[in-house]
Amino acid sequence: MSTLEIKDLHVSIETDQGTKDILKGVSLTINSGEIHAIMGPNGSGKSTLASTIAGHPRYEVTKGEILLDGEDVLEMGPDERAQAGLFLAMQYPVEVPGVTMTNFLRTAKTAIDGEAPKLRTWTKEVKNAMEKLRIDADFANRNVNEGFSGGEKKRVEILQLELFKPKFAILDETDSGLDIDALRVVSEGVNRAHEENGMGTLLITHYTRILNYIKPSFVHVFVDGKVAEQGGPELADELEANGYDRFLTPAAAAV
Amino acid sequence: MTEQIAKAEEVLRNTDDPGVIQKVLDDNPELKGLGNYEYGWSDSDTAGATAKRGIDTSVVEDISNKKSEPEWMLKLRKKGLKYFERKPQPTWGADLSEIDFDNIKYFVRSTEKQAQTWEDLPEDIRNTYERLGIPEAERERLVSGVAAQYESEVVYHQIREDLEEQGVIFMDTDTALKEHPEFFEEYFGSVIPVGDNKFAALNTAVWSGGSFVYVPKGVHVEIPLQAYFRINTENMGQFERTLIIADEDSYVHYIEGCTAPIYNTDSLHSAVVEIIVRKNARVRYTTIQNWSTNVYNLVTKRAVVDEGGTMEWIDGNIGSKVTMKYPAVYLTGEHAKGETLSVAFAGAGQHQDTGSKMVHMAPNTSSSIVSKSVARSGGRASYRGLVQINPEAKGSANSVVCDALLVDTISKTDTYPYIDIREDDVTLGHEATVSKVSEDQLFYLMSRGLAEDEAMAMIVRGFIEPIARELPMEYALELNRLIELQMEGSVG
Numbered sequence: 114m115s116t117l118e119i120k121d122l123h124v125s126i127e128t129d130q131g132t133k134d135i136l137k138g139v140s141l142t143i144n145s146g147e148i149h150a151i152m153g154p155n156g157s158g159k160s161t162l163a164s165t166i167a168g169h170p171r172y173e174v175t176k177g178e179i180l181l182d183g184e185d186v187l188e189m190g191p192d193e194r195a196q197a198g199l200f201l202a203m204q205y206p207v208e209v210p211g212v213t214m215t216n217f218l219r220t221a222k223t224a225i226d227g228e229a230p231k232l233r234t235w236t237k238e239v240k241n242a243m244e245k246l247r248i249d250a251d252f253a254n255r256n257v258n259e260g261f262s263g264g265e266k267k268r269v270e271i272l273q274l275e276l277f278k279p280k281f282a283i284l285d286e287t288d289s290g291l292d293i294d295a296l297r298v299v300s301e302g303v304n305r306a307h308e309e310n311g312m313g314t315l316l317i318t319h320y321t322r323i324l325n326y327i328k329p330s331f332v333h334v335f336v337d338g339k340v341a342e343q344g345g346p347e348l349a350d351e352l353e354a355n356g357y358d359r360f361l362t363p364a365a366a367a368v
Numbered sequence: 369m370t371e372q373i374a375k376a377e378e379v380l381r382n383t384d385d386p387g388v389i390q391k392v393l394d395d396n397p398e399l400k401g402l403g404n405y406e407y408g409w410s411d412s413d414t415a416g417a418t419a420k421r422g423i424d425t426s427v428v429e430d431i432s433n434k435k436s437e438p439e440w441m442l443k444l445r446k447k448g449l450k451y452f453e454r455k456p457q458p459t460w461g462a463d464l465s466e467i468d469f470d471n472i473k474y475f476v477r478s479t480e481k482q483a484q485t486w487e488d489l490p491e492d493i494r495n496t497y498e499r500l501g502i503p504e505a506e507r508e509r510l511v512s513g514v515a516a517q518y519e520s521e522v523v524y525h526q527i528r529e530d531l532e533e534q535g536v537i538f539m540d541t542d543t544a545l546k547e548h549p550e551f552f553e554e555y556f557g558s559v560i561p562v563g564d565n566k567f568a569a570l571n572t573a574v575w576s577g578g579s580f581v582y583v584p585k586g587v588h589v590e591i592p593l594q595a596y597f598r599i600n601t602e603n604m605g606q607f608e609r610t611l612i613i614a615d616e617d618s619y620v621h622y623i624e625g626c627t628a629p630i631y632n633t634d635s636l637h638s639a640v641v642e643i644i645v646r647k648n649a650r651v652r653y654t655t656i657q658n659w660s661t662n663v664y665n666l667v668t669k670r671a672v673v674d675e676g677g678t679m680e681w682i683d684g685n686i687g688s689k690v691t692m693k694y695p696a697v698y699l700t701g702e703h704a705k706g707e708t709l710s711v712a713f714a715g716a717g718q719h720q721d722t723g724s725k726m727v728h729m730a731p732n733t734s735s736s737i738v739s740k741s742v743a744r745s746g747g748r749a750s751y752r753g754l755v756q757i758n759p760e761a762k763g764s765a766n767s768v769v770c771d772a773l774l775v776d777t778i779s780k781t782d783t784y785p786y787i788d789i790r791e792d793d794v795t796l797g798h799e800a801t802v803s804k805v806s807e808d809q810l811f812y813l814m815s816r817g818l819a820e821d822e823a824m825a826m827i828v829r830g831f832i833e834p835i836a837r838e839l840p841m842e843y844a845l846e847l848n849r850l851i852e853l854q855m856e857g858s859v860g
Contacts, residue, residue, distance in 0.1 A: 168814075170807060201815055209812070210830050210831065211831055211832070
């Protein structure tokens with residue numbers, strides 16, 4: 114049983130117009146096996162939360178804590194966070210020219226586990242995971258994300274999630290840009306990781322569509338860098354019906 | 369290696385205390401490259417210690433005498449010396465103003481006799497090659513012939529018997545001049561004339577060692593021939609001279625590697641390589657240059673290619689203080705082809721000024737240059753290339769792609785493409801890109817558990833992959849390992 118705790122998190126970034134505060138006191142606790150959906154309008158800071166948890170250097174934490182089983186995550190580099198069991202499925206996975214998926218997956222698995230995976234079982238494991246996610250076998254020899262479509266990139270993120278077996282996964286708008294078939298395949302992958310490894314999940318999304326496939330235990334509405342309301346799955350249904358309007362302050366609504 | 373250094377290395381291996389490390393390094397300056405450059409040790413050095421410094425006619429005569437050369441070669445050497453003295457130091461490329469020609473040792477004889485077995489070599493020289501893994505490669509049959517040059521001369525040489533039976537000649541250039549003078553009278557200096565440039569002139573004056581290769585008509589040497597060049601003494605000048613002749617319809621792949629110890633003062637490596645590719649023959653010449661960062665590497669390499677022939681240069685420059693090298697192909701016969709794949713790494717204090725020249729002198733000739741460079745820690749990587757298409761070279765085609773990768777914000781890259789086209793009916797393409805390792809790329813890999821230097825090394829390896837895949841497997845692995853060493857401590 115593991116716990117990821119976010120306590121009163123304040124985050125700012127440097128822009129051309131000076132320092133901008135994005136997160137203004139986010140508190141959230143996720144336990145193993147739980148799925149938390151974070152929903153909110155554009156610009157509410159959802160992706161900032163995801164990148165901050167994973168340790169992107171652009172985001173500066175000005176106040177608050179992130180703890181993984183009591184360990185201070187903010188003291189760790191992005192690599193150490195991955196080794197500690199955090200995984201971020203990115204909204205915009207980057208290309209790494211000249212590096213094959215096979216090489217990348219094995220290198221990353223070795224770095225995360227601290228030892229190389231057994232070659233025979235590993236090859237089989239990768240192959241199986243790719244089949245389940247309907248990723249064509251020849252992707253193994255292609256360069257990381259190079260020339261992949263938006264949907265292919267997202268599947269490959271979930272492939273990594275299944276292979277690396279993190280304690281907690283943050284899915285940053287994994288559903289955006291997916292057609293209905295891809296959405297189902299990707300959701301099944303997340304559910305497998307959830308059931309097989311007891312993974313805790315922070316699911317960030319605009320839309321309720323993905324919640325038809327991945328059933329959250331908790332829903333948090335994110336507005337202007339803060340959690341405006343939390344509840345059970347029924348909150349998502351209400352958002353589907355009424356939108357975010359009632360959460361927006363007049364000032365924010367005018368933007 | 370002295371006992372003191374061995375002891376110091378032992379101390380370094382067993383401590384993480386920066387204070388202790390600093391003290392050991394201060395006491396043993398020759399260890400300064402440890403961790404970055406792994407070939408930086410030196411052997412005991414009686415031959416080097418007694419060698420004469422500086423150059424004049426007597427030095428040239430002495431070399432020629434020691435080798436009992438024919439009169440014409442001595443004459444040519446003296447002519448080279450004249451050109452060398454007369455030609456100004458080039459100022460159009462890297463900074464060469466600190467080379468002290470009076471301090472260089474132009475000829476060092478480290479052993480009296482060339483060995484045919486590794487056991488016959490003096491022990492410290494043999495150990496050096498063992499540490500470099502050369503005998504092992506030979507035992508494992510990864511190469512079909514080996515020449516090992518130590519200081520000025522080739523100290524070990526071997527070629528597989530079956531190749532010898534087919535008439536393939538692979539030997540050091542000094543011996544070849546004695547045993548096969550006919551080739552030398554015809555070809556020596558025919559591709560790169562004595563006065564071609566200041567450093568080719570210097571090489572002509574004091575050349576020693578290098579390889580001579582002759583591949584008879586129709587013979588394909590399937591497994592590469594390998595030469596290994598090692599400088600041991602401080603302020604050494606190594607001036608090997610290589611001549612390769614591939615007769616009609618033949619094929620050969622020649623590979624050379626280079627290393628040297630780390631010293632506080634500079635050495636000079638100035639080779640000349642001439643290659644003759646006859647009708648429909650193909651020659652591939654691969655260099656993995658990993659000189660220590662106190663070596664000026666100023667090399668002239670050129671091939672002439674007859675009708676239907678192909679010349680391929682694969683040129684990896686990782687080490688040296690300054691490298692100026694532009695392997696050239698003169699396409700003299702119709703449908704001749706030239707290709708250069710070049711990769712350069714410029715780290716702290718290094719300037720890699722590299723590229724290629726393609727000269728189209730016949731119709732329907734084609735050439736391509738792919739150059740990739742990586743600059744880090746304040747290093748500078750320059751691409752400098754020439755594409756020349758002469759009148760009447762109708763239907764010729766060339767493409768140039770040069771990509772530079774900057775690992776940080778203090779390093780530098782520049783591109784100097786020279787294009788000289790005197791014919792209308794040609795096809796040309798030129799592409800150049802400069803990219804920086806992006807924060808997002810690093811973050812992506814680090815968020816998958818890779819430490820920053822591992823992530824950087826992976827990006828760099830990916831960047832040069834199109835060239836690494838052209839190398840024989842063991843060289844590709846070696847190149848990858850060198851990149852990792854280079855990237856260690858390059859970040860943070």
